[in-house]
Amino acid sequence: MRTAFINQLIEEAKGNENIFLLVGDLGFSVVEPFAKLFPERYLNVGIAEQNMAGIAAGLAMEGYCVYIYSIGNFPTLRCMEQIRYDICYHNLNVKIVAVGGGYAYGALGPSHHATEDIGMLRTIPNMVVCSPSDPIEAKAITSISVNYNGPMYLRLGKAGEKIIHRSKNLRISIGDIIKYKEQDNSDTAILVTGSIADYAINYVNEKKLRWNIYTLPFIKPINKEQLKDIVTRHNELIVLEEHQKSCGVGSAVIEILNDLFNIGEIENYPKIRRIAIDDRFYSIAGDQSFLRELANLSLNKDNIF
Amino acid sequence: MKNSILLAAEIRRHALIMNHNANASHIGGALSIADILAVLYERVLTLFPQEPTNPKRDRFLLSKGHACSALYAVLALKDFFEVELLDTYSKNGSKFTTHASHNIPGIELSTGSLGHALSVGCGIALASKRKQNYFRTFVLVSDGELDEGSNWEAILFAPHHKLDNLTLIVDYNKIQSLGNVDDVLSLEPLKSKFEAFNWEAVEIDGHDHEAIYNSLITSGRNAKPKVIIAHTIKGKGIDFMENQLLWHYKSPNEKELESAIAQLNKVHPIDQS
Numbered sequence: 396m397r398t399a400f401i402n403q404l405i406e407e408a409k410g411n412e413n414i415f416l417l418v419g420d421l422g423f424s425v426v427e428p429f430a431k432l433f434p435e436r437y438l439n440v441g442i443a444e445q446n447m448a449g450i451a452a453g454l455a456m457e458g459y460c461v462y463i464y465s466i467g468n469f470p471t472l473r474c475m476e477q478i479r480y481d482i483c484y485h486n487l488n489v490k491i492v493a494v495g496g497g498y499a500y501g502a503l504g505p506s507h508h509a510t511e512d513i514g515m516l517r518t519i520p521n522m523v524v525c526s527p528s529d530p531i532e533a534k535a536i537t538s539i540s541v542n543y544n545g546p547m548y549l550r551l552g553k554a555g556e557k558i559i560h561r562s563k564n565l566r567i568s569i570g571d572i573i574k575y576k577e578q579d580n581s582d583t584a585i586l587v588t589g590s591i592a593d594y595a596i597n598y599v600n601e602k603k604l605r606w607n608i609y610t611l612p613f614i615k616p617i618n619k620e621q622l623k624d625i626v627t628r629h630n631e632l633i634v635l636e637e638h639q640k641s642c643g644v645g646s647a648v649i650e651i652l653n654d655l656f657n658i659g660e661i662e663n664y665p666k667i668r669r670i671a672i673d674d675r676f677y678s679i680a681g682d683q684s685f686l687r688e689l690a691n692l693s694l695n696k697d698n699i700f
Numbered sequence: 701m702k703n704s705i706l707l708a709a710e711i712r713r714h715a716l717i718m719n720h721n722a723n724a725s726h727i728g729g730a731l732s733i734a735d736i737l738a739v740l741y742e743r744v745l746t747l748f749p750q751e752p753t754n755p756k757r758d759r760f761l762l763s764k765g766h767a768c769s770a771l772y773a774v775l776a777l778k779d780f781f782e783v784e785l786l787d788t789y790s791k792n793g794s795k796f797t798t799h800a801s802h803n804i805p806g807i808e809l810s811t812g813s814l815g816h817a818l819s820v821g822c823g824i825a826l827a828s829k830r831k832q833n834y835f836r837t838f839v840l841v842s843d844g845e846l847d848e849g850s851n852w853e854a855i856l857f858a859p860h861h862k863l864d865n866l867t868l869i870v871d872y873n874k875i876q877s878l879g880n881v882d883d884v885l886s887l888e889p890l891k892s893k894f895e896a897f898n899w900e901a902v903e904i905d906g907h908d909h910e911a912i913y914n915s916l917i918t919s920g921r922n923a924k925p926k927v928i929i930a931h932t933i934k935g936k937g938i939d940f941m942e943n944q945l946l947w948h949y950k951s952p953n954e955k956e957l958e959s960a961i962a963q964l965n966k967v968h969p970i971d972q973s
C-alpha cells in the first residue's frame with residue numbers, strides 16, 4: 396500500500412506544485428523517488444514527530460498541501476495534540492500518513508502495533524479518517540486526499556498487500572462504502588476495513604458462504620444512505636477490523652445506526668457482531684497473521700452468528 | 701521612540717481593564733510582554749491591519765497564548781478591529797477567549813497549549829524560503845514554556861535548515877506557573893544553550909525599547925535563526941504586581957485596578973481622545 400500511496404502522490408505532485416512531503420526519518424526505499432523528483436517539496440525533519448506536525452501546520456498555513464509520513468503510532472499518537480490543536484482546530488490542509496496499520500509490524504512488538512489510532516483520530520473535529528483495504532483503495536484515497544482541502548488521516552498497510560479489487564481505478568468519494576460482493580438473497584453482510592479484508596474475502600470464498608462483502612475505505616465520515624441500504628438488506632452484520640474494539644470501526648457503525656434508529660430514519664437494525672481486539676496488548680513476537688489469530692480477529696464459528 | 705512607549709502604556713492599561721472586567725488570570729505575563737509587543741507592532745513588523753492576511757505581512761506567533769490580553773490590545777490599538785471589542789474579552793459568546801484565538805483579525809495561530817508555536821513558526825519560515833516569498837516570522841515564548849520538549853525539537857531544526865528569517869523571543873521573566881524558573885526547572889545557561897544549538901543569541905533588557913528595537917530589527921547573521929533572550933519582569937509597570945507569582949492567577953479588583961491605572965497615568969499620561 397505504501398508504494399501505491401507514494402506512486403500516486405508522485406503522479407499528483409507532477410501537476411500540483413503545492414504538494415509537500417515531510418517524513419520523520421522513516422520511509423527507506425519508499426520516499427526516495429519523491430525526494431529525487433521534488434527536492435524543493437520534500438524534507439526529512441528527523442525523528443521529531445511533534446515538530447513535524449507543527450511544521451506541517453505552518454507549511455499548510457502558507458498554502459502547501461502537506462503530507463506527513465511515518466510508521467504507525469509515530470505520526471499519530473506521538474503528536475496527538477499538535478494534530479488536534481494546530482492541524483484540526485485550524486482546519487489545515489495536512490494529511491497524516493501512517494504505514495503499518497494494525498499488526499503489520501507484528502514482530503516488532505507493541506510499540507509498532509497501530510491498534511488505537513482510528514479511535515483517537517476519529518474523535519477529532521474536522522478530521523477525515525481513511526483506511527484502505529488494498530493498494531487500489533490506497534491509490535484512490537491518495538488521489539482524493541490531494542483534492543480535499545482539510546485534515547485527513549491515511550491508515551495504510553505496509554507492503555505486499557494483495558489487490559482485491561478488479562478495477563484499477565475505483566470511483567469513490569469521501570465516505571463511500573464499497574460493495575465488494577453483493578447479491579440479493581443474502582442475510583449476512585460483512586463490513587471490513589484494512590488489509591484484513593483479504594482474509595475475509597478468502598474466508599467467504601473458501602467456505603462458499605452467502606455473505607455480502609463491503610469494504611470501508613472511510614471510517615469518518617461513513618455514507619449514511621449507503622449504510623442504511625446495507626442494514627435494510629441484511630439480518631446480520633459482522634464488522635471486522637484490526638484495531639481495538641473500543642472506539643474502532645464497529646463502534647463507529649453502531650453509533651451511526653443507533654442515531655439513525657433514534658431519529659426514526661431506520662425502523663430497526665440487524666444484530667451486529669464486532670470482531671476487533673479485545674482491550675489488550677500482545678507482547679509476544681509474531682507475524683501479522685499470527686497476531687491476528689492470537690487476538691482472535693477471525694471469522695471462526697465462535698465469532699460469527 | 702516615544703510612540704512605542706506610549707503604545708506600551710496603552711497596552712498595559714487595556715490589559716488591566718480586560719483582566720479586571722473578566723475576572724481573568726495571567727495579567728502578570730501580559731504586562732511582561734507589553735514593551736516587546738509595542739516595539740514589534742509600532743516599529744518592526746510589516747503590517748496590513750485592513751488586510752490582515754496580506755502575503756507580504758510579517759508573521760507573529762504568540763506561543764504563550766495565555767498572555768493574549770496584551771496581544772488583543774495591541775491589535776485593537778493598531779486598528780485591526782475596534783477597540784470597543786476588547787470589552788467582550790472572555791464574555792459569553794465572544795470570540796475573545798482568554799487564550800489567543802486565530803478567529804480574531806491579526807492572529808495567525810491559536811495558542812494556549814505551550815510548546816506549539818515555534819514548530820509552526822519553523823513551518824512558516826520554511827515555506828517563506830521555499831516559496832521565495834520574503835517576510836519575517838517572529839515567535840514569542842515564555843520561559844516556563846521552554847520546559848516543553850517540542851520546543852527543543854524546533855530549536856534543533858531551525859538552524860539546521862538555516863532559517864535566518866525566523867526570530868524567537870524569550871520572555872524571560874523568571875517566574876512560571878508554580879514558582880521561580882530556577883527552582884522549578886532551570887534553563888541556565890540559556891544563552892549558551894542556544895549558541896550550542898547554532899542560534900545567534902542576544903540578551904537584552906526586555907523593557908528597554910531601544911534595546912528591543914535594535915535586537916528585533918535585524919535577522920540572524922550567517923544563515924542562523926536569531927533568539928532574543930529578553931530579561932523581563934512579570935507584572936512590569938505596576939509596583940504591587942512586579943515579580944509576584946500571585947499575578948499569574950489573580951485578577952485586579954476595583955481598588956487594585958484604580959491604583960494600577962493611576963501608576964500608569966503618572967508615568968505616561970494617556971491620551972484619552
Ligand SMILES: [Mg+2]
Nearest residue numbers: 843873875876
Ligand atoms: Mg515566565
